[in-house]
Amino acid sequence: MMISRENAIKTQTYSGVNIRLHPHPKPEIYIELFNFIKEHRFAVPTGYKNNFISLQQVAYPPLDGKSMKNGFMGAFIRYTDLLQAAWVDESTGEYTDKEELKGLIKIPANLKADGVIFEFVFYPLEHMLIVQIDNKNLTTTPNTILKFFESVFRSPEFIKRFKAGEVHTLKEPKGVVSILNNKRLKSIEFDIARPNPDGFNDRLKKKVLKSLNNQNAKNLKVSMDAQQGKYLNLDEESQALAWVAAENGSIMAVESDQNDRTHTISTADISLEQKIPLPKSLSLAQKWTKVTEIIKEKIASAKKELEDSRKKTKELDT
8 A cells, every 4th residue: 555745654863952152142143153163164073983073064044934043954964084094005004194195085075975964953042953863774862962062162263253152952851850750869969051041931040040140150050968868859949940950951869779779860861862753745844843843842741740740749748
């Protein structure tokens, strides 16, 4: 039986990162950031053999066909840098100098060996990038995307142009809920980087940002240890603060199992990797709009789950 393209479904895996520049006087600064990265052709080692990742040298079409401020599409390209490989002269057994290789190997700059494309959408107003991390049976990782931006943000060129930037992977929402609902927590620490104020409707985020700015602080660390023989029972304010940390930093906790052995749990280990089935007939813009809706709904649903569980706990206590 043949399946029409309109009904055909393809499942891809998506992840993402939150990016923040300090200072950032306008949303357009994020558009400038991506143009800057592309212009300087930043290529960052992935940590596997001679693989590198960079931005694909293409235009950034607006998601809505109008304004890039409302979101724009692009892609990363991962490839093998042949000049970084170890080349051996089989007649002598000697390795060829890399500078000599540049004169021997003539490859156009636009051609990349073992190249694979990973498409993304970026929202300047929310500073959020969502990326498809699988393509043609090949994959990348959220950590690779994280390392790419971290490397760019450490470069002298970036610091001279933008001063400072921070990046954090999107976290698996149910994983965050699992940590905060853990009934055997012995300690927990929130490490919160300065959030951006654009579009915030969350008073706590604004409060955290104001407090950090007033004290010239880069980040806020809050830690709690349980009393002897007891476990932490996080209240509403602490759980709300934890969400700020999950979205703008990290959470590190220590739990005690049934045998009183302790284990460290962290949001660093629960980066979002969401499989999403979608019709093949969708346009690229339609696909990214749907993917974004699904991921945002997943985060909102997890927050509601945490709130509902907190309400049930209060009812049982009374």
